[in-house]
Amino acid sequence: MTKTQILSSNIAVITVEVGDKFNEIIHYTYENRQNWNHLNVLWDVTVLFESGESFTEEVYAAIELLADGSDRKGRKTALLVDSDLAFGMARMFKTLVEKKLPAEFSIFRSRQEAMSWLHD
Numbered sequence: 001m002t003k004t005q006i007l008s009s010n011i012a013v014i015t016v017e018v019g020d021k022f023n024e025i026i027h028y029t030y031e032n033r034q035n036w037n038h039l040n041v042l043w044d045v046t047v048l049f050e051s052g053e054s055f056t057e058e059v060y061a062a063i064e065l066l067a068d069g070s071d072r073k074g075r076k077t078a079l080l081v082d083s084d085l086a087f088g089m090a091r092m093f094k095t096l097v098e099k100k101l102p103a104e105f106s107i108f109r110s111r112q113e114a115m116s117w118l119h120d
Contacts, residue, residue: 001017001020001024001028002014002015002016002017002020002024002025002028003015003017004032004035004036006035006036006039010039010040010118011039011040011041011042011115011118011119012035012036012039012040012041012042013041013042013044014036014041014042014043014044015044016043016044016045016046016047016048017047018047020047020048022048025048037072037075038075039075040075040076040077040078040118040119041075041076041077041078041103041118042078042080042111042114042115042118043077043078043079043080044080044111045079045080045081045086045090046080046081046082046086048086072101072102072103073102073103074102074103075102075103075104076103076104076105076106076117076118077101077103077104077105077106078105078106078107078108078114078115078117078118079093079094079105079106079107079108080108080109080111080114081107081108081109082109087107087109090107091107094106094107
């Protein structure tokens with residue numbers, strides 16, 4: 001099950017677990033985003049692409065949900081991935097959401113680089 005950890009007064013880490021389905025992650029986000037919308041967020045999705053699950057429709061649902069986060073204005077969202085496939089998919093996702101998101105959005109392969117970017 002996806003889980004959230006508040007690391008400091010301005011950073012939350014949301015970790016997707018093995019076996020989590022994309023639609024479950026969207027539901028988790030919808031139900032819990034008030035807990036982290038005011039924070040910079042690191043989404044650790046390093047296990048998401050292991051299943052080979054296709055989730056095109058869910059991606060568009062996620063875009064609509066994220067675009068609705070007006071209280072995220074001025075915040076940052078980092079996406080942590082660990083494979084070439086995941087990095088490529090994340091770049092396509094970024095292209096789709098970039099102009100709709102109120103928060104800055106970036107993709108990383110290194111947790112340390114992501115955390116550094118969130119702290120800046």
